[in-house]
């Protein structure tokens with residue numbers, strides 16, 4: 001079987017950073033802007049950026065509907081930050097009329113960590129992401145990040161915040177072939193999340 005092609009949704013956001021991280025892990029990548037390009041990939045990354053903008057562009061370029069269909073058919077998708085919001089079935093604090101692609105049985109709260117802490121870093125222990133107690137913790141960068149407010153029974157929690165007022169909040173999840181993080185591994189230089197996603201892609205082939 002030829003190696004899978006990992007698409008990176010290239011409408012807005014951290015497209016280049018995800019592409020680099022995936023290539024660093026040895027993956028073949030392709031930008032996805034159109035339904036015809038979506039049809040050519042074996043998996044997809046939804047980058048960090050602005051979820052309401054990406055939502056509008058997905059609808060304007062007629063990619064929203066084909067993407068929902070492919071997710072329903074089992075396409076592996078990883079979303080970081082705005083990408084997590086886009087994968088969520090339900091959002092809190094979205095803008096008027098904001099839609100999501102959906103697929104993940106979670107409710108996410110947009111900009112959940114509050115205006116006073118726009119951006120912060122946190123050392124996360126997340127064994128399922130290759131950051132167990134005997135490994136180096138994962139340096140997670142949060143930028144106007146969402147959190148998962150509630151998760152359905154088939155959702156596996158991969159990481160929670162372990163210090164400060166947001167302790168216990170869910171920031172990484174997986175459900176079937178879908179994976180999402182509230183933080184941005186594409187800009188921290190730690191490719192363990194991308195590796196975990198590539199493992200998921202191989203497991204679903």
Ligand code: GLN
Pocket residue numbers: 047048049050051052080081082083085110111143144145146
């Ligand atoms: N707050 C942004 C949104 O609602 C997400 C921020 C990010 O991706 N860094 O989409």
